[in-house]
Amino acid sequence: MEQPVVTTKDALLHAAGALFAVHGIEGTSIRAIAKESGANIAAVNYHFGSKENLYLAVIRHVLEKTRCHRSEELLKHRRDWEGKPLLCSEAVYRIVEEYIQQFFTGIHPRWYGRIFMRIFLQPTPILWEIINELVMPNFDSLREVLQCCRPGMGKEEADLWLDSFIGELMHYVFAEDFLLIIPGHRKLSDAGYQKDILRHVAKMLIRGLELPVPVFLQEDIVHA
């Protein structure tokens, strides 16, 4: 899923990321990070200066690696599809598709999603700079796509749709471990489930936006 970790700095970052994701920065000791990465106790402070700096590095790393560009790309050719309902539906579908790929199909380590949750839970002022640089532009372009789908939509309504969008998708990231408790609930690693989520969420948003449901989304749920 990633190129093999070689340097101590990389090993620290990934070990710390996995631990931060589960136990948070307060619940993770630099001794645990050192042990998990095979490095020395002093390595964290040598390579990152402090535990907090390492935490920020982890967050920046995750946000950079999971950046989504599809809404931005779509806006470049907005004249091709803006105002054409069926193409708008397709645009929504393709954006959802990218999110699913980023967070559910194993292209990234499992703990990336949880780091996202940590950011949402404690958006410390120290994080604002990183968030404004790496997250906000994505939100802005996504909001703009939604406004293209529903001409005349105000900012407040666009924010509601943006929240629906983010909420629907992030829920699976956030509730990943929680869902496992529910008896009989499918795992997110299940490719069939991923496909169903993509189709369901896309259909849900398309119907909500009062756009036409494309033919390829009209079939029944696909089981794995």
Place this chain on the structure above:
Amino acid sequence: MEQPVVTTKDALLHAAGALFAVHGIEGTSIRAIAKESGANIAAVNYHFGSKENLYLAVIRHVLEKTRCHRSEELLKHRRDWEGKPLLCSEAVYRIVEEYIQQFFTGIHPRWYGRIFMRIFLQPTPILWEIINELVMPNFDSLREVLQCCRPGMGKEEADLWLDSFIGELMHYVFAEDFLLIIPGHRKLSDAGYQKDILRHVAKMLIRGLELPVPVFLQEDIVHA
């Protein structure tokens, strides 16, 4: 919003809850809890046995206080509305309404929502018992309501809808502090915003479920 805190035990629970919500159990020291509640350092261990027990007590407290019953009530009279699309829409609306009331209108302390997020983030096996007792029945009845709204829906599809439901609503709880970073984004304490969220989420779910949108939801966004 709550009856005045009198006993040391209550003071500890509320001070700890507020601190746990923001900083997590690892990031909150017993000394901080003691200071915040005005109690002695030894009080936590005297009244709750340990910090972890206090954490569990906080979680149980929040889950008990924020329990939602409307889907359960609706199922008692399911014969009245099952299979009748417009009444199904209304059922969906009323369930969303209860969630909004529980989490956004200030009937509970602000930190209750964050405790929910902590549960999602780290559903430790020790929490399973509490979750199965206080959360699962609610999920089950909610899933059943959704199945009433779409006759013939299988369990897997019902789970997708359940996740959409929870995801849409919990997103606002989870992202509360994050949303504040977005320039111009409304605050959740804004009553007009709460109304808009209720209408938006309800409409979204109703349209997704291919149910008729009731008249009282067909107007434009209500601004505050």
Place this chain on the structure above:
DNA sequence: TTAGTGTTAAAACAAACGATTGAATCAATC
């Protein structure tokens, strides 16, 4: 009064914490 009960107070405990130190080790360059 006396004994008992429930609660609070200050002090102390060992353990673990983040961070620092100076020596040791390594690879590259002269």
Place this chain on the structure above:
DNA sequence: GATTGATTCAATCGTTTGTTTTAACACTAA
């Protein structure tokens, strides 16, 4: 082979952690 700069190492610093201890306090019942 010597020198240099980057990295790793074990040991240790002062602090903070959760918990325990012991004494004190307030109150009731005998």
